[in-house]
Amino acid sequence: MPALINPSxxxxxxxxxxxxxxxxATADYAHVDVMDNHFVPNLTLGLPVVRRxxxxxxxxxxxxxxxxxxxxxxxxxxEAGAASVTFHTEAAKAPVRLARELRRLGxxxxxxxxxxxxxxxxxxxxxxxxxxxxxxxxxxxxxQSFIEGTLPKIRRARAAIDAAGTGTWIQVDGGVARPTIRxxxxxxxxxxxxxxxxxxxxxxxxxxxALRALADD
Ligand code: DX5
Ligand code: ZN
Numbered sequence: 001m002p003a004l005i006n007p008s009x010x011x012x013x014x015x016x017x018x019x020x021x022x023x024x025a026t027a028d029y030a031h032v033d034v035m036d037n038h039f040v041p042n043l044t045l046g047l048p049v050v051r052r053x054x055x056x057x058x059x060x061x062x063x064x065x066x067x068x069x070x071x072x073x074x075x076x077x078x079e080a081g082a083a084s085v086t087f088h089t090e091a092a093k094a095p096v097r098l099a100r101e102l103r104r105l106g107x108x109x110x111x112x113x114x115x116x117x118x119x120x121x122x123x124x125x126x127x128x129x130x131x132x133x134x135x136x137x138x139x140x141x142x143x144q145s146f147i148e149g150t151l152p153k154i155r156r157a158r159a160a161i162d163a164a165g166t167g168t169w170i171q172v173d174g175g176v177a178r179p180t181i182r183x184x185x186x187x188x189x190x191x192x193x194x195x196x197x198x199x200x201x202x203x204x205x206x207x208x209x210a211l212r213a214l215a216d217d
Contacts, residue, residue, distance in 0.1 A: 001190055003215035004028035005208050006062050008173070008195030009053070010044065010142045017049075021057045023204045029062035029084065031173070031193045034077070036067035039091050040140035047080055054081025064112065064173065064193075066139045067091065071098050078105040086110030086133050086171070090117060099128045110171065114139060115147050123160040126168050131191065132157055136184070137174030142195040146175025151187045158188025178214060185215040 006029040012020035021030055032050060037043040054061045060083035067073055070087035071094055078085050085107045092098050095111060102109045110131035111122055115138060122132060134154050137144040154170060161168045172189040177197035184192070192215055201207035 003185060003212055004169075004191040005198075005212050005215070006031040006171070006191060006193045007198040007204075007208065008033060008142065008193050009199075011195035011199035014045075017053065018056050020199065021053065024198065024208065025058040026205050027059055027198075027208050028191075029060050030057045031062045031064060031195075032082075034063060034065050034067055035140065038068045039088065040066045042140045047076060050077060050082065051080045060084070062086070062193075064110075064133065065091075066112075074098055075101050075105055078102050078107040082107055084108040084110060084131065086112050086131065088112045088114070088139075089122070090114060096125060096128050099125075103130075110169075112139075112173075113153075115150050119153050119157050123157065123164075126161060126164050126166040129168060131169040131171050133171040133173055134189070135174055136172050136176070139174075144175055146177075146180045146184075151183065154184065154187040154189050161188075176211075178210060181211055181214045182217060185217075 005027050007024045007027050008031040010033045035042045035044045062084045063077050063082040065087045070092040074087045099109045108130040110133050112133035136150045169191050170189045171191035173193035176192050176194040
């Protein structure tokens with residue numbers, strides 16, 4: 001499967017969101033980081049803004065929830081127009097029940113793991129989810145450096161997914177850029193979130209194309 005490039009609008013200009021969404025029309029999804037100042041020590045945007053982003057975005061919206069009480073809130077984001085909703089395993093009390101509810105609402109379901117959280121409990125539940133998001137920095141902020149120690153977790157997830165034949169996507173988020181993306185792709189990821197690398201580039205479409213080419217190489 002060709003690599004998917006999902007720019008994170010956390011690095012966009014929040015006063016020019018429509019312009020900065022238009023700039024990523026050649027990407028696969030717009031990655032939208034929702035933070036609540038409790039699950040992570042940062043606050044970004046919430047439901048009314050996600051609703052408008054979904055209306056004006058030229059590409060489908062990939063919502064990454066970094067909020068407490070995912071069981072309650074993730075379905076509300078599914079109804080707000082997201083194509084994909086990812087919740088953190090550390091913030092969900094009943095992840096399988098939640099995954100089933102999200103699928104019933106018609107979105108792709110992702111489960112996210114902080115760098116120190118194990119993937120193994122989810123490798124027996126691949127039938128219930130569409131994507132595993134391996135955080136490759138501590139969630140909360142853009143512009144951090146990639147944590148190399150997460151690569152074995154990506155490799156273990158890829159081996160289990162290939163053995164199960166479920167086609168579950170593996171997304172990586174944090175420190176994805178030209179110097180790191182090939183190693184991450186080789187480890188088995190197929191969906192790449194990049195915030196500062198894309199929006200910090202002088203030519204955003206060219207950067208998306210360059211990342212895609214490196215990942216597919
Ligand atoms: C961090 C967010 C990321 C962030 C990545 O918690 O989940 O999506 O935007 O930023 P970069 O690509 O700059 O590491
Ligand atoms: Zn994210």
